[in-house]
Amino acid sequence: IEDLSCTMVVFGGTGDLTHRKLIPAIYNLEVEGLLPKNFAVVAIGRRDLTDEDYRNKKYEGIKDFSRFKLDEAIWNKVKDRIYYKKLDFTNAEAYNELAPYLKGIDTKHNTGGNRIYYLAVAPEFFGNIVENLDRAGINHIKNTWQRVVIEKPFGRNLESAEELNTKIVNVFKEENTYRIDHYLGKEMLQNIMVIRFANMLFEPLWNNRYIDNVQITSCETVGVGSRGGYYEKSGAMRDMIQSHMLQLLSLIAMDKPSNLDPNTIRDEKVKVINALKELSEEEVKENVVRGQYGANNNEKGYREEERVAKDSETETYVALKAEVENARWAGVPFYIRTGKKMPKKSTEVIIQFKLEEDRLYFNEDELLPNTLVIRVQPMEGVFLQFNAKEPGTRKKIAPVHMDFCQNCQVGINSPEAYERLLYDVMRGDATLFARWDEVSASWKYVDGIIEAWKNDRPQFPNYKSGTWGPKEALDLLDEEDRKWLEV
Ligand code: BG6
Numbered sequence: 001i002e003d004l005s006c007t008m009v010v011f012g013g014t015g016d017l018t019h020r021k022l023i024p025a026i027y028n029l030e031v032e033g034l035l036p037k038n039f040a041v042v043a044i045g046r047r048d049l050t051d052e053d054y055r056n057k058k059y060e061g062i063k064d065f066s067r068f069k070l071d072e073a074i075w076n077k078v079k080d081r082i083y084y085k086k087l088d089f090t091n092a093e094a095y096n097e098l099a100p101y102l103k104g105i106d107t108k109h110n111t112g113g114n115r116i117y118y119l120a121v122a123p124e125f126f127g128n129i130v131e132n133l134d135r136a137g138i139n140h141i142k143n144t145w146q147r148v149v150i151e152k153p154f155g156r157n158l159e160s161a162e163e164l165n166t167k168i169v170n171v172f173k174e175e176n177t178y179r180i181d182h183y184l185g186k187e188m189l190q191n192i193m194v195i196r197f198a199n200m201l202f203e204p205l206w207n208n209r210y211i212d213n214v215q216i217t218s219c220e221t222v223g224v225g226s227r228g229g230y231y232e233k234s235g236a237m238r239d240m241i242q243s244h245m246l247q248l249l250s251l252i253a254m255d256k257p258s259n260l261d262p263n264t265i266r267d268e269k270v271k272v273i274n275a276l277k278e279l280s281e282e283e284v285k286e287n288v289v290r291g292q293y294g295a296n297n298n299e300k301g302y303r304e305e306e307r308v309a310k311d312s313e314t315e316t317y318v319a320l321k322a323e324v325e326n327a328r329w330a331g332v333p334f335y336i337r338t339g340k341k342m343p344k345k346s347t348e349v350i351i352q353f354k355l356e357e358d359r360l361y362f363n364e365d366e367l368l369p370n371t372l373v374i375r376v377q378p379m380e381g382v383f384l385q386f387n388a389k390e391p392g393t394r395k396k397i398a399p400v401h402m403d404f405c406q407n408c409q410v411g412i413n414s415p416e417a418y419e420r421l422l423y424d425v426m427r428g429d430a431t432l433f434a435r436w437d438e439v440s441a442s443w444k445y446v447d448g449i450i451e452a453w454k455n456d457r458p459q460f461p462n463y464k465s466g467t468w469g470p471k472e473a474l475d476l477l478d479e480e481d482r483k484w485l486e487v
Helices: 016-031 051-065 072-079 094-109 123-135 158-172 187-197 228-232 235-253 262-274 281-287 417-427 436-453 471-478
Strands: 006-011 039-045 082-086 115-119 146-150 177-179 211-219 288-291 317-323 333-339 346-353 371-377 381-389 397-405
Touching: 006 016, 006 094, 016 039, 016 051, 016 072, 016 417, 039 094, 051 072, 051 082, 082 094, 094 123, 115 123, 115 417, 123 158, 146 158, 158 177, 158 436, 177 417, 177 436, 187 235, 187 371, 187 381, 211 235, 228 235, 235 262, 235 317, 235 333, 235 346, 235 436, 262 436, 281 288, 281 317, 281 436, 288 436, 288 471, 317 471, 333 471
Parallel strands: 006 039, 006 115, 039 082, 115 146, 146 177, 211 333
Antiparallel strands: 211 346, 288 317, 317 333, 346 371, 371 381, 381 397
């Protein structure tokens, strides 16, 4: 069993992610009894704070954001393991001082010198921090493990991602590099492989003979809020499709791996992304729809948001039809959509099966295709729709549902993605992290679309805040006699 003892060094220690997600996750791991005994967090930031100031702020953060209620006894066990270190991480000199400081913490908490370097800073600093750590020899400690965790975005196209990747793996090697895609930490994403491969019921039907189409939706009610600066340079294609949506697609479409080894699983996932049909400029026009929300009643339009250009062409919505060109999936469209300022927050995957070909009940217009719905959030569960005779009628057929709602059951309080992911970094399990070839394959696909967009100016805004996106997204399926199934 791997030794989980370690010091976690968080760059961006006063940032939002650390406040809302990382420190609450650490606290929740302690509640669950999963936090190693020999463990410390060193939060690095530019502000002038004492350990005490910092702990007090994080205490408030846990109150606001932790899934378990703050319990003083548990907090007391956690708080003395949290430190704040003021440091300008862009200054290479400063790392000379960081080295002995971290050694001191290692000794005090008996961590054996194992470390996690968590980069929760703006992406332009990723490469620089890693190089500075290396130059100061901070990560060169014999007989220890040294791992780096990189938040998204991992580059903004294939070229910049490659450049960043080279810098990182030069210092940490691929096996010690943990690229976060927080969707992979969600319970139901981890469940997709189990549902598919631990049941005889689905896998034999999981192909183009029986499946008509797959719909993957992740919609949000929120807009860009205070993240306009980042989002302007990103847009929904880079922000959601390149990462979360393609990860979801690869889990749905992958072949059965021969074992559960992290690399075997990721080998299968990356094959799917590599098999995505490349779209020509003409095909991008036909198969990809982009949108941007406009004002509606009291709701601001995207162009009115903070740090967003008044004539911004950044997309806040994307719907597209993807095709996986392999024997299993040839001819099956994967419709993917994601958007901000939608009527509802929901992430789900709908597998729509074909209708029986030689239908006995062909006169029955109520006959609906079977659908299997994997609900990721906010509801977690699996739902199956099939046809049955309506009681009391002679032969009226109606769709019925079998529901497994995972988080409706009392006492189920699913761990948050970051708890699972941090724990996995400590254990050295990279299954739920994006490997470099997955990241590069997704960029390749997404870059092709973004490139084609450059020659075609969008007419924005084209959907009202609080609605289901531009009309063209409906046409996308309409033209093929299909429709988006309700999420
Ligand atoms: C992030 C994106 O990766 O995922 C955000 O940068 C988005 O723009 C968020 O809001 C959605 O995550 P979740 O877990 O709320 O679905």
